[in-house]
Every structure is written in structure tokens, then in C-alpha cells.
Amino acid sequence: MDLQPIIKWAGGKRWLVRKAGDLFPTEYERYIEPFLGGAAVYFHLAPNSALLSDVNSELINVYSSIKEDWKRVAEFLKAHQRLHCSEHYYKVRASAPRSKFSQAARTLYLNRTCWNGLYRVNLKGEFNVPIGTKDNVLADIDSFPHVAELFKNANFRAGDFEESVDAATDGDFVFVDPPYTVKHNYNGFIKYNENLFKWEDQVRLRDSVVRAASRGAKVLVLNANHESIAALYDGFEQIVLSRSNVLSGKSEFRGVYQELAIKCW
Numbered sequence: 001m002d003l004q005p006i007i008k009w010a011g012g013k014r015w016l017v018r019k020a021g022d023l024f025p026t027e028y029e030r031y032i033e034p035f036l037g038g039a040a041v042y043f044h045l046a047p048n049s050a051l052l053s054d055v056n057s058e059l060i061n062v063y064s065s066i067k068e069d070w071k072r073v074a075e076f077l078k079a080h081q082r083l084h085c086s087e088h089y090y091k092v093r094a095s096a097p098r099s100k101f102s103q104a105a106r107t108l109y110l111n112r113t114c115w116n117g118l119y120r121v122n123l124k125g126e127f128n129v130p131i132g133t134k135d136n137v138l139a140d141i142d143s144f145p146h147v148a149e150l151f152k153n154a155n156f157r158a159g160d161f162e163e164s165v166d167a168a169t170d171g172d173f174v175f176v177d178p179p180y181t182v183k184h185n186y187n188g189f190i191k192y193n194e195n196l197f198k199w200e201d202q203v204r205l206r207d208s209v210v211r212a213a214s215r216g217a218k219v220l221v222l223n224a225n226h227e228s229i230a231a232l233y234d235g236f237e238q239i240v241l242s243r244s245n246v247l248s249g250k251s252e253f254r255g256v257y258q259e260l261a262i263k264c265w
Contacts, residue, residue, distance in 0.1 A: 003046075003146055006139075007062065007108070008117030009038035013177060015243045016222070017044035023239070023261055025218050028173035032217075034161035035177045036060070046150060047173075053157040053164040055196075056119070058107045060158040065104035067151035070144040076105030081137040089113055089131045112137055165208040170216030178205055180224040180259075199228075206232050209264055219264035229260055237263040 005014065016023075017040055024045060031047035033039070036054040054060055065073050080092065093110060097103045111117055115132040122128045157164060161178070168174045179197035202223075209219050223229045225240055239261040 003043050003143055003150060004140065005038040005040050005043050006066075006143070006147060007038050007059070007111055009059075010118060011177070011180070012038040013040040013222070014038075016241070017041060019243070020241055020261070023220060023263070024175075025173050025220075025265070028218060029171035030173070032164055032168050032172055032174040033177075034164040034174070035179075036063075037177065039063070041175050041177075042154070043150070048153055050154040051157065051164055051167060052154050053159060053161070055158070055160060057158040058103070059119075060156050061100055062104045062107050063151060063154075064156045065100050066144060066148050067154070067156070069101060070148040072101040073104045073108070074141050074144055076102050077108060077137055077141060080105060080109040084109075084113065084135055084137055086131055093127055109137055112139055161205060162208050165205070165212050165219075168212040168215065168217035168219070172212075172217040174209075174212055174217055174219040176205065176209060176219060176221040178202065178221075178223065182224050182226040182228050202229070202232065209233075213264040217265075221260075221262040221264065223260050223262065225258035225260040233262045233264075239263070 005012070021044065024041070028047075029049065031042065031045060031050040032052075033042055033050070034053050036042070036052045036059065039052070042050060042052060052060075052063070062073075080088070089110075092106055095106065097106050110127060110129070111119065113132060113134055114129040117132075118129050120127070120129050161176075165174060165176070178201070181197050181199055181202055209221060213219050221233065222241075223233075230238060241259045241261055243257060243259060
């Protein structure tokens with residue numbers, strides 16, 4: 001079964017697996033992804049062993065809850081489908097469910113019915129995206145048992161990227177897809193993450209990638225095609241990729257954007 005990601009995420013890499021799947025190594029023992037997001041590359045590769053992490057604990061809870069008991073998550077989603085309307089959306093958005101499964105369903109429900117599938121929080125950490133036009137909450141619920149089976153091979157971790165990258169060693173493949181913050185410049189992504197990922201974090205990430213590569217891990221980094229990023233990874237093979245950005249609500253921010261693939265092996 002050709003499984004597809006179950007969450008829409010800003011900066012997702014579905015385009016990458018369609019257009020540049022040959023970038024990934026064919027031989028490795030464990031797959032590590034420290035900026036999991038929508039997990040498009042993981043779904044594509046379906047590795048036998050994986051360490052998957054993200055700083056967003058709500059996101060990780062969705063995946064770990066489906067792995068643990070997808071049926072309970074599905075039941076909560078079915079209830080949201082029955083009740084879905086503007087009033088219900090904003091009630092759920094303001095709620096704080098107690099169980100991990102109802103929390104996972106809340107995240108999925110909001111992701112599938114909010115404006116453009118965008119995840120955004122205010123300074124208090126509260127999800128604040130308005131309701132969108134889509135109302136299909138159940139979407140790919142039939143694939144949940146297959147997704148749960150795929151997740152059996154994965155260990156999930158919520159936290160900073162450095163911990164996961166530092167776990168990489170000989171035989172591991174690390175796919176690194178951070179927020180595209182660049183030095184002294186703006187780009188089509190920075191407004192979604194400028195308060196979350198700073199240039200200092202880019203430098204810290206590079207250092208952790210270099211350490212992982214020195215231990216024998218294969219590391220593929222996707223980042224903004226900007227001179228500051230290219231200089232940061234000077235000495236490694238760099239490949240320029242192009243893709244379409246359809247996330248932005250303003251037409252002047254849509255179009256073709258270039259990204260930089262950095263192979264560290």
C-alpha cells in the first residue's frame with residue numbers, strides 16, 4: 001500500500017520524494033529525522049528502524065498515539081466529523097483535552113479544517129489559525145491501521161534536534177530539514193518560524209551534522225539556497241533544487257523557490 005502523510009505541514013517534502021528521490025542513500029541500518037513535520041520522507045522510505053523527533057510535542061503525540069492505539073484516535077475524529085461547524089471548530093481550538101488520544105484527534109481535526117493546514121501559535125503557545133474551507137475530517141482514516149503498522153518500526157521523541165542528531169552513528173542515515181532561517185535576509189518561510197529557529201540554531205545544527213558525519217553517519221540536509229547556508233556547509237557536496245511554494249496566502253510570495261541539498265557522506 002502506498003501510504004501518504006496524514007498531516008499537512010509547512011515546508012513539507014512530498015515534492016522532494018516525487019522529484020529527487022535519488023538523493024537518498026539506498027543502504028543504511030537506521031533512519032533518523034530530527035525535524036519530522038509531515039514525515040513525507042519517512043513515509044516514502046518506510047525504513048526498518050527509525051528515530052523520529054520534532055520540537056513540536058503535539059505533532060509527536062499524533063504519531064505516537066496512532067502507533068499505540070489508532071482506533072481510539074479515529075473514534076475521536078469521527079465525533080469531530082459529526083459535529084464539525086464553525087462553532088465546534090473554535091470550541092475545539094480553545095480546548096485542552098486530557099487524554100493523549102483526544103489530544104491527537106484535536107491536532108488532526110484542526111490541521112484538516114483550519115486555514116490552509118497551517119500550524120501557528122501565539123506568544124502563549126496557543127493555536128490561533130482561523131477555520132478554513134475544508135470539512136473532510138476523516139480524510140485518510142482508512143489508512144490508520146497501515147500507518148500504525150509502519151510506526152511499529154519507529155521510536156518517537158519530542159525535543160531539540162541536537163539530541164537526535166547526536167544519537168547518529170555509523171550505519172545511520174539522517175535526514176535534516178530545518179526551518180529555513182538564513183543570515184541577514186528573509187525568505188518565503190521565515191515568517192512562519194523566525195521566533196522558533198534562529199541563525200545561531202543553524203550554526204548549532206551544522207556543528208551537530210559535522211559530528212554525526214565524523215562518526216560515519218550519512219547525513220542529507222535540505223535548506224534554503226542562500227549564500228549564508230552554502231558557506232555554512234562549505235566542503236560538502238551541494239545540489240540546487242527547485243520547487244513550487246503554494247503555502248503563502250499572498251500571491252507575491254508564491255512561485256518557484258530554490259532549495260539546497262547538502263550531502264554529508
